[in-house]
Each structure stands twice: as structure tokens, then as C-alpha cells.
Amino acid sequence: MNCADSRTYLPAYLDDELDVAESLYVQRHLAACEDCRQAQDAQLALRSALRDPGLYAYPSADFSKRIEATVRRAAKEEARSQRSSWFALLRLDSFRWVPAAAALVIVTTVGAFLITNSMRSSHDQLIASAVLTGHIRSLQPGHLIDVPSSDRHTVKPWFQGKLDFSPPVPDLSELGWTLVGGRLDYVDGRPVAVLVYQRRMHNINVFLWPNHGSADDIIRQEDAQGYQILHWNGAETTYWVVSDLNKAELLELARALRGH
Amino acid sequence: MTSQEKLCRFEEQISPHLKSAYNLARWLTRSHEDAEDVVQESFLRAFSAFESLRGENARPWLLTIVRNTSMTWLKRNRSAGAMIGFEEMLVEPSEDSPDPEEILLITCDREQVRQALAQMPLDFREAVILREMEGLSYREISATIGVPLGTVMSRLSRGREWLKRILSTPSSPRPVQPEEGAGPR
Numbered sequence: 001m002n003c004a005d006s007r008t009y010l011p012a013y014l015d016d017e018l019d020v021a022e023s024l025y026v027q028r029h030l031a032a033c034e035d036c037r038q039a040q041d042a043q044l045a046l047r048s049a050l051r052d053p054g055l056y057a058y059p060s061a062d063f064s065k066r067i068e069a070t071v072r073r074a075a076k077e078e079a080r081s082q083r084s085s086w087f088a089l090l091r092l093d094s095f096r097w098v099p100a101a102a103a104l105v106i107v108t109t110v111g112a113f114l115i116t117n118s119m120r121s122s123h124d125q126l127i128a129s130a131v132l133t134g135h136i137r138s139l140q141p142g143h144l145i146d147v148p149s150s151d152r153h154t155v156k157p158w159f160q161g162k163l164d165f166s167p168p169v170p171d172l173s174e175l176g177w178t179l180v181g182g183r184l185d186y187v188d189g190r191p192v193a194v195l196v197y198q199r200r201m202h203n204i205n206v207f208l209w210p211n212h213g214s215a216d217d218i219i220r221q222e223d224a225q226g227y228q229i230l231h232w233n234g235a236e237t238t239y240w241v242v243s244d245l246n247k248a249e250l251l252e253l254a255r256a257l258r259g260h
Numbered sequence: 261m262t263s264q265e266k267l268c269r270f271e272e273q274i275s276p277h278l279k280s281a282y283n284l285a286r287w288l289t290r291s292h293e294d295a296e297d298v299v300q301e302s303f304l305r306a307f308s309a310f311e312s313l314r315g316e317n318a319r320p321w322l323l324t325i326v327r328n329t330s331m332t333w334l335k336r337n338r339s340a341g342a343m344i345g346f347e348e349m350l351v352e353p354s355e356d357s358p359d360p361e362e363i364l365l366i367t368c369d370r371e372q373v374r375q376a377l378a379q380m381p382l383d384f385r386e387a388v389i390l391r392e393m394e395g396l397s398y399r400e401i402s403a404t405i406g407v408p409l410g411t412v413m414s415r416l417s418r419g420r421e422w423l424k425r426i427l428s429t430p431s432s433p434r435p436v437q438p439e440e441g442a443g444p445r
Binding site for chain 2: 011012015017042043046047049050051052054055056057058059063064066067068070071072074075076078079082129130133137142143146184186189
């Protein structure tokens with residue numbers, strides 16, 4: 001091994017990333033070469049300067065407690081949303097009678113146009129809980145939007161290059177839905193687009209990504225912890241809409257989005 | 261897995277790495293408040309994606325989330341200097357500084373090292389922090405940053421050379437030292 005090779009291998013040698021034979025070559029060269037030993041000493045001096053424990057940034061005890069509480073709250077929310085799911089609602093044990101009856105009334109009222117299906121698959125349950133978590137997270141300060149704009153011509157191009165699809169961004173302002181911006185989120189193992197609309201003081205998160213499965217355009221509805229979740233599979237796009245807005249108004253939005 | 265089981269396993273496998281998560285976020289964002297925000301968001305993401313962790317080492321998995329959240333955060337809050345990290349934007353130390361291979365490191369002053377690390381281009385900084393402070397292997401760093409192994413090696417080696425030049429030439433003109441941009445204290 002010559003000096004040039006030795007300098008190339010030196011960092012990996014010191015980082016313990018060479019195999020035994022390679023390490024041996026470097027060692028032999030170092031034993032014989034004063035210059036390369038100096039280079040090694042410089043690397044080691046830098047390493048010990050960087051590994052100075054005084055440079056390591058430790059979280060405060062308060063912060064550690066806060067994170068623990070945050071995670072426990074997320075777990076509780078998840079448990080609650082699983083319990084309160086539509087699926088559980090339909091198990092007609094005595095405790096569930098009242099909400100089940102209420103649900104039946106709603107189904108009848110809304111009529112044949114809207115078939116409120118139960119979200120049967122556990123896969124849908126997982127997504128519902130993910131979009132709900134995404135919605136709640138988005139309500140924390142600074143998390144709602146990545147691209148603040150009411151102009152669909154600003155929001156739509158923003159997604160380009162960030163996603164492998166181009167999400168439809170309809171302008172629904174005439175119907176009373178103000179587009180406030182968009183952001184990226186991560187749901188069901190893939191990056192998704194989120195459009196944020198507002199009505200009065202309510203934020204509505206519209207999660208969307210390409211639909212590769214079957215499309216029926218049927219709006220499914222679920223409530224969880226005071227939030228409404230609407231979901232349908234359009235011909236090209238899967239939609240999940242989450243908000244604390246009342247169900248009737250949210251259905252208006254869903255229909256408007258579906259029409260586009 | 262029930263929510264309770266998930267919480268138990270999360271607290272057993274992920275929570276012990278809060279320290280690493282914070283250290284990385286702190287060195288990437290260079291701010292205490294931002295690091296806390298990034299870590300909080302990362303833990304929520306980690307919790308909701310926890311089922312996807314299978315068999316891999318939990319710490320690099322968590323650090324990948326922290327790293328990506330930090331990058332999103334930096335892009336969102338793009339401020340002067342925050343995005344210096346592209347290799348072509350790298351300002352090399354002056355040519356007449358001594359060849360780092362030929363001299364020993366001159367300073368071991370912690371504050372100077374801290375300044376140098378905080379000013380290091382982002383691409384180099386993340387590789388160096390993951391290697392030197394978090395002790396990740398090249399392969400783990402490659403997965404965390406999402407670049408090939410060869411790129412990890414080249415960034416580490418260029419980052420270290422960069423640091424050696426900065427730290428061994430205290431008399432040469434140094435980059436502006438940003439007050440706020442300084443590393444963790």
C-alpha cells in the first residue's frame with residue numbers, strides 16, 4: 001500500500017469500516033510511514049475534539065417529560081378513535097343502542113344520495129386514525145400549512161416535484177370555502193397532498209392521493225373525538241376530509257370536491 | 261397490537277433515544293426552540309408510523325425521522341444561511357492555510373469547535389454529527405440521509421478536512437460568526 005491509498009483508507013480504517021485484511025494493510029503502512037502516522041494523529045485529534053461530551057446537546061428534564069406526555073396523549077387518542085369507530089358502533093350491545101339509533105336516523109335523513117357505509121376494512125381504520133392524527137398535529141402552531149396561499153395557481157405548482165402525482169386543487173371560494181394553503185403529509189406509507197380550506201373559524205384538512213383501487217364515489221363518514229371524517233374513492237383520487245365542522249356543511253364540501 | 265401494547269413497546273424501544281433525537285435536531289436546526297419543536301413532531305410521527313418499524317435498529321430509524329423533519333423545518337423556515345449546505349456553495353478556506361494533512365490540529369478549544377461545527381455546510385454537518393456524536397455506521401448514515409455509501413464517505417471526509425482547515429488556521433479570516441446560528445451551548 002502506498003501513501004495515496006493509505007490516505008484514502010485512513011478514515012474508514014479509523015471508523016472501523018474496513019475488513020480485517022484491509023485494516024492490516026493500513027496498519028502495516030502506518031507502521032512504516034511517518035507522514036501517514038501524522039495524518040492519523042490529526043484525524044484522531046479532530047475526532048476527540050468532536051466527541052467532547054461538552055458539545056453534545058442534551059434535552060432538558062422538562063422537555064423529556066413533555067415528550068412522554070405527548071406520546072401518551074397520542075396513544076390515548078388512538079385508542080379512543082379505535083373504540084369510537086363506526087365499526088364498533090354497529091355492535092349493538094346495550095351501551096351502543098343510543099348512538100346506533102342516532103346513526104340510523106342520520107342515514108335515513110341524508111337519504112339515498114349519500115350512503116354512509118361503515119369503514120369496514122381495518123386498513124381504512126388505520127388510515128382514518130392517521131389522517132385524524134395528521135389533522136390534530138396540523139392544529140399545533142406552525143404546522144397547518146407549508147404553502148400559504150388562497151390562489152390555486154400557487155398551491156398546485158407547489159406540490160410539483162414534491163409528489164409523484166399532481167393533486168387537483170379546485171377553487172371553491174364561490175361556495176364559501178376559502179383555500180388557505182397546502183402542505184405535505186405522510187399517510188399509509190406514502191407522501192400525500194393536504195389542501196387546507198377554511199369556513200368561519202374551522203380548518204378543514206383534505207388529504208388526497210391517487211386511487212389505485214376501485215372507485216365508487218360513495219362518501220363514507222365517521223366521527224371520532226368530536227371530529228368528522230369523510231372518505232371516498234374517486235376515479236383517480238382517494239379523498240379523506242377531516243374537520244371539527246358540522247357534518248352537514250362538511251358533506252357540502254365533500255360533494256363540491258367530488259364534483260370537480 | 262393494542263394501543264396500550266404499542267405505547268409500551270414505543271416507550272421501551274424509541275423513548276430511550278430522545279437524547280440522540282434532540283442532539284441531532286439541535287445541531288441541524290442550531291436552535292434550542294426549533295430542536296424541541298422538531299423532536300416533538302418527530303415523536304408524533306414516529307408513534308403513528310411505529311408499526312412500520314420491523315426488525316431494524318430503532319435509533320437510526322428514529323434519527324431518520326428526526327433528520328427528515330429537521331430538513332422540512334429548515335426549508336419551511338428558510339432563513340439567511342440556513343440553507344447553505346449545497347456542496348457547490350461551499351466556501352473553501354483560503355489557499356495559503358497549511359495543508360491539513362501535514363499539521364496536527366492546533367486548537368482543541370471547545371467553543372471554537374462548536375462554532376466551526378455550527379458553520380459547517382449542512383450536508384457535511386449531518387454526516388459528521390451522525391458519525392462522531394451518534395456513532396452510526398456508514399451504512400446507517402447512508403440510510404438515514406438517503407444517499408449512497410460512497411457519498412457518505414466523501415461527505416465525511418470532506419467535512420473533516422473542512423473542519424481541520426478551519427480549526428488549524430485560527431489566524432486566517434474566518435466566516436462571519438452568526439450570533440444566533442451558533443451551535444448548542
